[in-house]
Amino acid sequence: MDFANGDILKILGSIWSQIEIFLNSMVLPSRLWQFGIIAGCFALAHLGRIWLAPKVDDWARNRELSTRQKRWVILLRQRLRGLIFIILAWGAVLGLDALKGFYSWRFLVVLAATLVTAWLFVGLVARLIRNGFLRAIVRWGAWIWVTLYYLGLWDETVKILEGAAIEFGGFRLTAYALLKALVLTTILLSVARIVSGRTSVRIRTNEDISPSMGELVIKVMQVALYGAAIFIGIKAVGFDLTGLAVLSGAIGVGLGFGLQKVVSNLVSGVIILMDKSIKPGDVISLGETFGWINSLGARYVSVVTRDGREYLIPNEDLITGQVVNWSHSDEFVRIDLHFGTSYHDDPHKVRKLAVEAAQSVGRVLKNRPTVCHITGFGDSSVDYILRFWITDPVEGLTNVRGAVYLALWDAFHENGITIPFPQREVRVVEGSQFAVQPDREKPPQEN
Numbered sequence: 180m181d182f183a184n185g186d187i188l189k190i191l192g193s194i195w196s197q198i199e200i201f202l203n204s205m206v207l208p209s210r211l212w213q214f215g216i217i218a219g220c221f222a223l224a225h226l227g228r229i230w231l232a233p234k235v236d237d238w239a240r241n242r243e244l245s246t247r248q249k250r251w252v253i254l255l256r257q258r259l260r261g262l263i264f265i266i267l268a269w270g271a272v273l274g275l276d277a278l279k280g281f282y283s284w285r286f287l288v289v290l291a292a293t294l295v296t297a298w299l300f301v302g303l304v305a306r307l308i309r310n311g312f313l314r315a316i317v318r319w320g321a322w323i324w325v326t327l328y329y330l331g332l333w334d335e336t337v338k339i340l341e342g343a344a345i346e347f348g349g350f351r352l353t354a355y356a357l358l359k360a361l362v363l364t365t366i367l368l369s370v371a372r373i374v375s376g377r378t379s380v381r382i383r384t385n386e387d388i389s390p391s392m393g394e395l396v397i398k399v400m401q402v403a404l405y406g407a408a409i410f411i412g413i414k415a416v417g418f419d420l421t422g423l424a425v426l427s428g429a430i431g432v433g434l435g436f437g438l439q440k441v442v443s444n445l446v447s448g449v450i451i452l453m454d455k456s457i458k459p460g461d462v463i464s465l466g467e468t469f470g471w472i473n474s475l476g477a478r479y480v481s482v483v484t485r486d487g488r489e490y491l492i493p494n495e496d497l498i499t500g501q502v503v504n505w506s507h508s509d510e511f512v513r514i515d516l517h518f519g520t521s522y523h524d525d526p527h528k529v530r531k532l533a534v535e536a537a538q539s540v541g542r543v544l545k546n547r548p549t550v551c552h553i554t555g556f557g558d559s560s561v562d563y564i565l566r567f568w569i570t571d572p573v574e575g576l577t578n579v580r581g582a583v584y585l586a587l588w589d590a591f592h593e594n595g596i597t598i599p600f601p602q603r604e605v606r607v608v609e610g611s612q613f614a615v616q617p618d619r620e621k622p623p624q625e626n
Contacts, residue, residue: 213287216271220291224264231259254306261299268292290329297325308369317369320362364412371404394459394475395452440495444478447494451475457497457504462512462572464503465492471573485575505572511547512572516583519560521597526553526561529596536586537567542579544568560599 239252255262269292275285301321308314327333340355378400382393451457452475462471463482470484479491505512516537520529533551537543547568555562565587569579591598 213285216275216288217268217291220264220267220271223267224260227263228259231263232256235259254303258299258302261295265292265296265299268295293329294326297329298322301325307373309372310369313365313369316365317362320358320365360412364408367408367411368405371401371408375401375404395449398448398452398477440493441478444494447498448475448477451480451494451497457502460506460573462505464505465496465500468492469576485577510570510572511544512569512576513566514569514576514580514583516565516567516580516587517554517562518565518584518587519557519562519599520591521599522561524561524596528594529561529563529591532590532594532596533563533565533587536590537565537583539586540579540582542569542571542574543583544570559601 235252235256239249244252268288272285272288272292275288301318305314305318305321308317324333327336337355340353340358375397379397382397385393457463457472457475457480459472459474463469465482468482468484468490470482470488470490473481473483473489475481476491476494479493480497482490482492484490518533520526530551530553534549537549538545543549544567549565549567551563551565553561554564565583567583590596
């Protein structure tokens with residue numbers, strides 16, 4: 180570990196000498212004038228922001244803007260001071276160039292305008308990164324780099340960072356390589372996330388690709404992009420990945436035994452995506468869970484029920500267990516209702532009324548026949564089954580059953596059809612122990 184050798188001390192001494200020369204030159208009249216111009220531009224930019232910000236708010240309120248446009252308006256409003264300062268500073272540079280042709284009379288103003296422009300540009304580009312932690316790393320790393328670069332201190336900084344190193348075996352890890360790999364990996368991960376996000380939207384909206392195959396393509400693409408980003412970041416450090424072959428093999432065997440369930444769920448997820456047994460939007464029943472598939476993950480499937488609960492079901496359960504897919508091959512779902520009527524009611528009339536009542540419900544299909552059959556003669560009623568079809572199981576099954584039952588009730592009530600309930604008639608046989616015994620003559624009581 181060589182954090183403080185003679186070369187680094189020489190570089191630090193050289194940087195300090197440059198700083199002393201720069202500070203001594205600041206007392207010259209031309210430098211003081213430039214400081215005054217920079218301070219004046221900043222003061223005017225601050226006042227301009229105070230005056231212009233409410234006008235930008237009023238303009239945005241009077242326009243019908245999309246969500247993305249509103250975000251950009253807010254982003255620019257927050258940076259009004261910097262924008263105004265850039266305009267004023269570069270205007271001052273043009274004025275000084277016209278008045279004084281010497282570069283020394285304007286180089287501080289040029290430096291300030293360049294730095295603020297670079298800082299603002301970095302801040303705007305960094306907003307494309309959604310992850311806050313990654314965005315902060317890229318933003319601060321880029322700010323430090325542009326500042327050192329335009330101040331002319333980047334080469335000396337690189338030498339210092341390369342001098343700070345850790346050596347183990349034949350490998351030497353410098354602070355510069357570590358920072359470069361960190362920033363490069365962060366940028367590549369951000370690019371991978373943006374590319375995968377936009378590509379995923381296009382794949383999911385492509386009607387020529389089935390939902391299950393689209394999810395499989397998306398997962399493979401994400402693994403490839405993120406894996407490539409991490410691989411390039413590690414290679415940027417200069418680390419030889421071939422030396423990890425034996426170690427990765429041993430780790431793989433250990434993970435195979437310790438993470439059997441995780442691996443099983445991962446493989447099950449790939450199988451589900453390939454065999455197209457379920458896909459996003461399907462309505463399924465698994466045990467007591469009934470709902471529609473919200474998303475397919477690498478380890479689990481997200482199922483949303485009618486009451487708003489989201490169940491994360493492991494992929495292995497969907498492969499090894501029995502799953503009812505209400506919309507696997509098509510969207511048509513048949514529902515059966517059981518009911519009974521009294522024996523004195525005409526069964527032909529009951530069947531006709533039942534079919535008409537079911538057809539009166541909005542969600543019941545009219546292009547598929549609704550039928551009603553007698554299933555048996557019960558103890559208290561003639562038993563029927565009513566069958567009808569729907570195409571929207573995601574909207575719920577209990578509610579459409581309830582609507583059809585209510586329509587049956589109204590139709591039977593209007594036409595005098597009765598729905599019996601179990602009744603029992605109890606007869607007491609004379610002479611049994613429960614029969615009422617005649618009054619017997621009571622024996623005389625002793626006095």
